[in-house]
Structure formats: C-alpha cells, structure tokens
Amino acid sequence: MAAQIWGSEKRARRRREISAKIAQMPELHDSKPLPFMTREEKIMESARKLTILTEKMGQIIDPTDPAELYHLNNEVLGLEGNPMALHGVMFIPALSAQASDEQQAKWLPRALRREIIGTYAQTELGHGTNLQNLETTATYDLATQEFVLHTPQITALKWWPGNLGKSSNYAVVVAHMIIKAKNYGPHPFMVQLRDEKTHEPLPGITIGDIGPKMAYNIVDNGFLGFNKYRIPRTNLLMRHTKVEADGTYIKPPHAKINYSAMVHVRAYMLTGQAIMLASALNIATRYSSVRRQGQIDKSQPEVKVLEYQTQQHRLFPSIARAYAFQFAGAETVKLYEHVLKEMKSGNVSLMADLHALTSGLKSVVTYQTGEGIEQARMACGGHGYSMASYISEIYGVAIGGCTYEGENMVMLLQLARYLVKSAALVKSGQSSKLGPLVAYLGVKSEPTSLIDRIPNSGFTEYVKTFQHVSKRQTLKAADMFFGLMEKGEKREIAWNKCSVELNRASRLHTRLFIVEAFVRRVNEIADIRIKEALTDLLHLHVNYELLDIASYALEDGFLSASQLDYIRDQVYLYLGKIRPNAVSLLDSWEFSDIELRSVLGRRDGNVYENLFKWAKSSPLNKTDVLSSVTQYLKPMMEKARL
Ligand SMILES: CCCCCCCCCCCCCCCCCCCCCCCCC/C=C/C(=O)SCCNC(=O)CCNC(=O)[C@H](O)C(C)(C)COP(=O)(O)OP(=O)(O)OC[C@H]1O[C@@H](n2cnc3c(N)ncnc32)[C@H](O)[C@@H]1OP(=O)(O)O
Numbered sequence: 001m002a003a004q005i006w007g008s009e010k011r012a013r014r015r016r017e018i019s020a021k022i023a024q025m026p027e028l029h030d031s032k033p034l035p036f037m038t039r040e041e042k043i044m045e046s047a048r049k050l051t052i053l054t055e056k057m058g059q060i061i062d063p064t065d066p067a068e069l070y071h072l073n074n075e076v077l078g079l080e081g082n083p084m085a086l087h088g089v090m091f092i093p094a095l096s097a098q099a100s101d102e103q104q105a106k107w108l109p110r111a112l113r114r115e116i117i118g119t120y121a122q123t124e125l126g127h128g129t130n131l132q133n134l135e136t137t138a139t140y141d142l143a144t145q146e147f148v149l150h151t152p153q154i155t156a157l158k159w160w161p162g163n164l165g166k167s168s169n170y171a172v173v174v175a176h177m178i179i180k181a182k183n184y185g186p187h188p189f190m191v192q193l194r195d196e197k198t199h200e201p202l203p204g205i206t207i208g209d210i211g212p213k214m215a216y217n218i219v220d221n222g223f224l225g226f227n228k229y230r231i232p233r234t235n236l237l238m239r240h241t242k243v244e245a246d247g248t249y250i251k252p253p254h255a256k257i258n259y260s261a262m263v264h265v266r267a268y269m270l271t272g273q274a275i276m277l278a279s280a281l282n283i284a285t286r287y288s289s290v291r292r293q294g295q296i297d298k299s300q301p302e303v304k305v306l307e308y309q310t311q312q313h314r315l316f317p318s319i320a321r322a323y324a325f326q327f328a329g330a331e332t333v334k335l336y337e338h339v340l341k342e343m344k345s346g347n348v349s350l351m352a353d354l355h356a357l358t359s360g361l362k363s364v365v366t367y368q369t370g371e372g373i374e375q376a377r378m379a380c381g382g383h384g385y386s387m388a389s390y391i392s393e394i395y396g397v398a399i400g401g402c403t404y405e406g407e408n409m410v411m412l413l414q415l416a417r418y419l420v421k422s423a424a425l426v427k428s429g430q431s432s433k434l435g436p437l438v439a440y441l442g443v444k445s446e447p448t449s450l451i452d453r454i455p456n457s458g459f460t461e462y463v464k465t466f467q468h469v470s471k472r473q474t475l476k477a478a479d480m481f482f483g484l485m486e487k488g489e490k491r492e493i494a495w496n497k498c499s500v501e502l503n504r505a506s507r508l509h510t511r512l513f514i515v516e517a518f519v520r521r522v523n524e525i526a527d528i529r530i531k532e533a534l535t536d537l538l539h540l541h542v543n544y545e546l547l548d549i550a551s552y553a554l555e556d557g558f559l560s561a562s563q564l565d566y567i568r569d570q571v572y573l574y575l576g577k578i579r580p581n582a583v584s585l586l587d588s589w590e591f592s593d594i595e596l597r598s599v600l601g602r603r604d605g606n607v608y609e610n611l612f613k614w615a616k617s618s619p620l621n622k623t624d625v626l627s628s629v630t631q632y633l634k635p636m637m638e639k640a641r642l
C-alpha cells in the first residue's frame with residue numbers, strides 16, 4: 001500500500017531508508033517538543049538543522065529528487081516551515097521557469113549551493129489577489145539601463161512573502177514594469193535585498209517580519225519597501241519576456257506565463273495537503289483504537305471509541321479523501337511537469353487547462369483537508385485540543401493553503417471562466433472542441449441515474465452521476481450568466497451576480513476529477529489485496545461524496561429517494577468494512593514518530609504514559625510555585641484573607 005501511496009516500491013523503500021537514517025542522527029531531531037519552544041527558539045532550531053542538512057543532505061537523500069527533498073523536509077524540519085522554505089518551493093522554481101539560460105547560469109548554481117537564500121515577493125499590504133493593481137513599480141531608466149524599484153505608499157509594501165522578513169537576502173520581486181511611461185503590467189525581477197557579507201538590508205530597502213501568525217511560525221513572512229532602489233536591466237527575468245537596452249519590449253508567448261511559480265505550488269501542494277490530512281487522521285485513528293469510553297453493549301467492557309459508527313463516519317470518509325487527494329495530486333504533478341517542459345520550449349497551448357485544473361483542485365483539496373483535520377481533532381476529544389496531539393498545528397498550516405497561492409473563491413472563479421467557455425462550445429454545437437477534462441460536458445446523459453439498477457456496474461454509474469450533476473450545474477450557471485448579459489447586464493456585473501452558482505459548478509467539476517482520478521488508480525492496481533482494500537475505500541468515497549452533493553442530483557430527479565437510501569446504506573456498509581483496516585490504511589503512509597511530532601499518535605500506542613511525560617516536561621512544571629503566584633496571586637489571596 002505504501003508503494004501505491006508514494007508512487008512506486010522504490011519510492012516507498014527510499015522513504016523508509018531516509019527515515020531510518022534520520023532516526024540515527026540525533027543532531028537532526030527536535031531538541032525539545034516544538035510546542036514548548038518560543039518562535040525565536042523554533043527559528044534558531046530550524047536554522048541549526050538546515051546548516052547540518054546543507055552539509056549532510058547528500059548522505060541522506062538524492063537532493064535532485066523533489067520527493068526525497070520533501071520527505072527530508074517533513075521529517076527533519078517539519079510542517080511549521082523553516083528559514084528557507086520559500087527558497088525551495090518558489091524561488092528556485094521561479095528562476096528555473098522564468099530566467100533565461102544566461103541568468104540561470106549566473107544565479108541558479110548559487111541558489112542550489114545555498115550561497116544565497118531567496119523568496120518570492122509578490123503580495124502587497126493592499127493587494128494580493130488582484131495582481132493588476134499591485135503598486136510596486138519598476139521604472140526603466142534608459143540613461144543608466146536600470147530599473148528603479150519603488151514603493152509609492154504604505155499599501156504598496158510587499159507583505160506576506162515567506163522568509164522575506166529575516167532570512168532571505170534575495171527575492172524574485174513582482175512589480176509593474178514601466179517603460180517610457182507605458183505600464184506593461186506585473187513582471188518578475190531578481191533583486192538583492194541584503195548585503196551578502198553582513199546580511200544588513202541594502203540602502204533603499206526597508207524590510208522586516210510581519211509578526212506571529214495562526215501557524216507556520218518558523219517562517220518569517222515579511223514586509224518590504226523600496227525607495228527608488230536600482231537594479232540592472234538584466235535583472236528582469238527574461239526567459240519569456242525581454243527588454244532591450246533601448247527599452248524595446250518583447251512580449252511573452254502567453255500573457256500569464258510569468259505566473260508559473262504560482263502554478264508550480266498549486267500543483268505540488270495537493271500531495272502536501274494529502275500528507276497533512278493523513279497525518280492528522282493517523283493520529284486520531286491510532287488514538288481512537290486505544291481510547292476506551294462507554295459501552296455499545298452494556299454487558300460488555302468499554303469499547304475502543306473507533307467502534308462507534310459516529311466516530312467512523314467522522315474519520316473514514318476523510319481517509320478516503322486523503323488517498324483521493326494523493327492520487328489526484330500525483331496526476332496533477334505529472335501534467336504540470338509535462339506542461340512546464342512544453343512551456344520552456346515555447347508551446348503554451350496546455351497552460352489554460354493546467355491553470356483551470358490546479359485552480360479548482362487547490363481550492364477543493366485545501367478546504368476539505370481543513371474540514372477533515374478539524375474532525376480528526378474533535379475525534380480525539382479533550383486530548384485533541386492539547387498541543388500534545390499536534391493536530392492544531394497541522395490544521396493551522398494546512399488551512400493556510402485555502403488562502404496562499406490564490407484565495408480559494410477567487411481560484412474557483414478562475415476555473416469557472418474555463419467552464420463557461422466550455423459551456424459556450426457545447427451550446428454552439430462545438431462539443432468536439434472540448435478538451436479532455438471537460439469532454440463530458442458534451443455528452444448526453446441518461447434521463448436518470450442507473451446507480452443500484454445495473455448489477456456489477458462497478459463505479460461507472462457513479463462517475464456518470466457526478467458527470468451529470470457537474471454538467472447540469474455548469475450549464476445552469478453559464479445560462480444564468482449568458483441570460484443576464486442578454487438582458488443588457490455588463491459582463492463583469494453579470495459575472496458577479498452568478499459567482500456563487502459558478503463556484504458551485506467549479507467545485508462539482510473538481511470533485512468529479514478527484515473521483516475519476518481515484519477510479520483510474522484503483523483500475524490500474526494488479527495486487528489483489530491492495531485492490532480490495534482500496535476498492536472498499538473508493539466505495540465509501542463515491543457514496544459519501546454523492547450523498548454530500550445529493551441535492552444537485554435530486555432537484556432534477558436524476559437520483560430518486562430510493563437511490564439515495566441505497567447510497568446512504570452503502571456508506572454505512574463500507575464504514576463497517578473499512579473498520580478492520582482503518583489503522584493500517586493510515587499506518588501505510590509510514591509516517592515516523594519523528595515526522596508526526598504527536599504524543600497522542602505515536603506508533604507504540606502508550607498514550608497515557610506519553611501524555612503524562614509530556615505534561616511533566618512542560619516548562620511551567622520546572623518549579624512548584626510560579627513567580628506569577630508569588631508576585632500576584634498569593635498576595636491577592638493573603639489580602640483577601642485579612
Ligand atoms: C536543506 C534541505 C531542506 C529542504 C527544504 C526545502 C523543501 C522543499 C522541497 C521542494 C520540493 C518541491 C516540492 C514542493 C512541495 C510543495 C508543498 C507545498 C508546501 C507549501 C508551502 C507553503 C508556501 C506558501 C507560499 C505561498 C506563496 C504565495 O502565496 S505567492 C502569491 C500567490 N498569489 C496568488 O496566487 C494571486 C492570485 N491571483 C492570480 O493568480 C491572478 O491575479 C488572477 C488569476 C486571479 C487574475 O490574474 P489577472 O488579473 O492577470 O488575470 P486577467 O483577469 O487579466 O486574465 C484572466 C485570464 O488569464 C488566465 N490565467 C490566469 N492565470 C493563469 C495561469 N497561471 N496560467 C494560464 N492562464 C492564466 C485566466 O484563465 C483567464 O483566461 P481567460 O481570459 O478566461 O481566457
């Protein structure tokens with residue numbers, strides 16, 4: 001099963017080997033539990049480990065393999081981030097995709113050797129979503145052949161970029177490029193921020209940390225202002241766009257090609273989210289098989305809380321989602337790598353499809369991951385609320401994904417643009433022009449669902465039902481939009497008036513893609529035992545998800561009330577079937593205790609001993625009487641007694 005999750009036998013084996021090596025290297029372990037550290041201590045601890053990794057990484061992993069890098073990152077540095085998080089996730093990808101060969105030769109080896117640390121600075125205090133209204137300017141000075149970076153007012157301060165505040169000395173900065181008074185829109189520039197020897201900010205740069213956040217606090221998300229700060233013309237990333245010495249602008253082959261670093265993270269973050277969801281569920285499911293509370297049969301001893309159907313209903317559909325996201329994520333990464341390769345050689349024809357797909361997936365996956373992690377926390381009762389579970393930290397980090405790389409509603413609306421265009425093709429009889437991801441929009445469906453009507457139909461009737469609801473909602477939302485425009489409404493106003501319905505269509509389309517990716521994977525599996533276990537999980541997934549969106553299929557009579565009863569019964573049936581495999585389905589992800597960082601979810605299952613040890617190690621327990629008591633509470637009580 002680990003091979004299915006991680007993509008191959010070899011990958012699963014390499015993960016195990018990497019975990020085993022790290023277990024033997026105490027210098028790479030947390031020196032104390034992260035929740036007992038201050039933010040400064042955590043940053044210090046993480047930087048300490050990063051320097052060791054820079055020396056020893058080659059002995060532990062193949063540093064050119066992103067999957068191995070990511071696993072090393074999760075084991076050693078953890079999900080709270082690190083002082084170089086954005087260096088690997090966005091700075092290097094931005095340079096790789098957007099810098100010319102000559103620029104790459106100059107900067108990439110230095111970045112890869114970690115001579116310099118970089119980040120991706122795009123978002124500003126006043127604007128994150130609407131890139132067209134970013135306010136940082138890069139004005140070309142023909143006389144000196146330099147760009148002058150400037151922050152015209154407080155809202156133009158770069159705000160949020162990870163590791164910008166204190167750790168990075170370089171950044172890919174996105175600014176509006178102005179040449180001879182003409183604004184060419186947002187473009188990426190390579191900018192040195194700090195002196196390479198002293199790490200002091202360079203003159204003309206104002207920079208710092210934006211303060212603590214809900215989670216992800218080892219990352220120093222920062223602010224940055226420029227005061228007429230000059231950089232050479234050749235620091236504009238020029239793989240696709242060029243500015244010649246005389247100010248001539250050569251436009252890129254696709255208007256949004258400079259957005260590729262965002263698409264990179266949107267594609268890769270899906271499996272990251274699946275890992276966080278599976279981690280939280282691993283903790284909650286292990287704990288649920290240790291925790292005994294109450295009896296189902298009063299004549300019997302107390303049961304493990306995992307025996308309660310409500311507990312299973314709370315956890316198991318999310319287990320299925322974690323697998324589904326992992327499989328859909330793996331497909332997306334493959335597509336991304338393909339499109340990136342094509343893009344580098346000038347073929348931009350697949351960019352729109354990739355953008356639409358990743359926009360929808362990032363939104364649905366992050367939202368449902370957040371839901372699943374929060375259910376996992378509640379499934380652990382009081383102990384879930386303790387930092388000993390570590391679930392709250394996982395939650396805080398995961399839900400950041402609902403916002404970064406494009407706020408979820410906004411990204412769903414990006415997918416909706418694609419769906420509406422596809423709907424227009426269907427309506428104008430041009431269904432043959434539909435891309436493979438939306439081809440179903442042009443297929444006539446049966447009048448009613450055949451779920452439970454055709455024996456042994458596998459998942460086909462389920463997929464058809466998802467396709468039906470997605471198609472219907474897409475066409476309905478598109479009709480609403482076209483209808484408003486026909487009535488004379490301006491395009492943007494009409495769009496806004498339909499946006500809730502449009503986003504519903506985007507969610508349904510994305511959920512269909514996730515179901516299909518799960519089905520595709522299960523169909524590929526040869527090992528009969530693995531196939532059986534995953535087929536059970538897929539049964540739970542399709543039935544649970546369909547129940548969740550049933551209103552769409554009920555409103556036009558595609559599903560009947562009796563079919564809904566059948567679907568509900570199937571959910572209960574598969575909850576029971578999955579119960580014996582539940583812990584194994586999560587243990588198969590092979591998270592080590594080091595990586596999970598959870599007292600509640602350790603492999604040994606000694607929950608109560610471990611919790612007591614953890615509590616005793618709380619810094620508050622170093623002394624029996626705290627100075628808060630001697631200074632304030634004790635005198636207060638004494639005064640009251642007089
Ligand atoms: C030492 C060893 C240790 C190792 C440590 C390192 C470990 C790392 C290892 C790395 C390994 C790799 C694995 C990576 C794993 C990742 C896991 C994830 C971890 C998470 C980390 C967290 C990091 C968080 C970082 C966050 C960063 C950010 O948030 S950056 C800022 C992001 N900002 C946004 O996303 C802004 C959103 N807004 C937009 O995108 C746009 O403004 C908009 C799309 C909404 C609108 O744009 P615009 O105004 O320009 O558009 P128009 O209206 O003019 O046009 C719309 C048309 O354009 C089309 N379009 C838009 N975008 C694209 C696109 N990208 N591609 C193609 N087309 C696009 C759109 O479809 C419209 O087309 P039509 O007009 O409809 O045809």
Ligand SMILES: Cc1cc2nc3c(=O)[nH]c(=O)nc-3n(C[C@H](O)[C@H](O)[C@H](O)COP(=O)(O)OP(=O)(O)OC[C@H]3O[C@@H](n4cnc5c(N)ncnc54)[C@H](O)[C@@H]3O)c2cc1C
Pocket residue numbers: 086120121122123126127128129130159160161162216221400403404405406407408409410413
């Ligand atoms: C943990 C974290 C890490 C980050 N790291 C980085 C980084 O490394 N580099 C970087 O540059 N940035 C980074 N960001 C910033 C992030 O990319 C932005 O916060 C994000 O893109 C959302 O933009 P915003 O904050 O402007 O939200 P807003 O756009 O102001 O969103 C506020 C509300 O307005 C709604 N809204 C906005 N526009 C529309 C619209 N057109 N239609 C409908 N509704 C709309 C949204 O849906 C939302 O409900 C990070 C953010 C976080 C939380």
